[in-house]
Amino acid sequence: MDHKFPLHKFPLHNSRFHNFKFGVVSDPHVALPHTINYVVSRFHLVEASIPALEQVQEQMLSEEVDFLLLPGDLTQDGEPDNHKWLGNWLAELPFPSYVIPGNHDVLVPVADERSIGWSEFPSYYRKSGYQNSGDRLYYTCSVLPGVRLIALNSNQFDADGKQIGRVDDEQLLWLRAVLADLEPDELVLVTIHHNVIEHLPDQSKHPMGRRYMLDNAPELLELLRSAGVQLVFTGHLHVQDIAEQEGIYDIVTGSLVSYPHPYRIVDFHTDQEGKQWLEIKSPRITSLPGWPDLPQKSREWMGDRSHRFMVRLLSLPPLNMSPAQAEDLAPHLRYFWADIAKGDAKVDFPDFPPAVRQYFQLFNATNSDNEAKLLL
Secondary structure (H helix, E strand, O other): OOOOOOOOOOOOOOHHHOOEEEEEOEOOOEOOHHHOOOOOOOOOOHHHHHHHHHHHHHHHHHHOOOEEEEOOOOEOOOOHHHHHHHHHHHHOOOOOEEEOOOOOOOOOOOOOOOOOOHHHHHHHOOOOOOOOOOOOOOEEEEEEOOEEEEEOOOEEEOOOOOEEEOOOHHHHHHHHHHHHOOOOOOEEEEEOOOEOOOOOOOOOOOOOOHHHEOOOHHHHHHHHHHOOOOEEEEOOOOOOEEEEEOOEEEEEOOEOOOOOOEOEEEEEEEOOOOOEEEEEEOOEOOOEOOEOOHHHHHHHHHHHOOHHHHHHHHHOOOOOOOHHHHHHHHHHHOOHHHHHHOOOOOOOOOOOOHHHHHHHHOOOOOOOOOOEEEEO
8 A cells, every 4th residue: 555644744934833743663673584593581572573563664654654763773683684674674664764773783893794894784774864874874864844863873892892882073073063053943853872861770870771871971962952952862771761851851762672562653743832842652562463462471571581680780789789688689570670661660679678679769760751741
């Protein structure tokens, strides 16, 4: 069927009166059957990636979205076949799509027998943002009149070839120039894989949380803040959460192939008083062929693999529990990460020691992470 929708739903002469809608699908970890790496400890149900994307497409069509953002971890582990499949699938959508690389999309600077290299990534997504980027992994484009997307690459490698989350100096210089050249009243959306604002307690310093944070987030935030940019869309953490810091929102979307299999529909509109609103809905994939009870299956899948992570969380600062204490409490935390991942968390462990109970209460949501209406 040929689906056609109006590209613009707002007056083109005045960018202060946008009304448009877009989708966000993060960390789909696409894996064709012959590429699936059957590792016992893996958290991702990559088998669900392709049917889940096909179901999301139908929802995006019914919502009449203007475009789709995918903030990284597009593939299982950077396999050429998976990148090729996704690039072709996105190119056939009846609405534009825009991607950036995640840490799973380019595992090595130079291609090896498993993963593509840094310079190959843009060639797979020439119709998803990289039309004019050359071999550069970041870009900017006008997605609608008066609406600019800035897509940043946070997947970097240090001198030893180890992956790090960072916006390099060359990219920061480019970003300064882009921000300086913005049109008056131009609305800017930024997408980047790593989180730029903390979504977990002390995330930027905690050994288990900081790998999901952008290493030089303060520098990036200062640049965006000085230009009046308010909206950043991230992935990587596999959690539904909306965090705000000094007027900037970091909207992280959970993984399509991890519990609770979410995606987002984002509606931007201006009311009669001229106030601008961002309304966010967070549908979920609830069943797929072969998985009639997908959320229950994936929640148990995550719980089955949670023990060693909970032991580590209990053993590290600030709790610093002994191995015996951590082993004793870890079974009570079987579904803890699943509850955090779904957003709007309300967890409590009244039988834990007071200090430990208080620590886990810090993970509770203080605002809505799934259904939100933000005044900009």
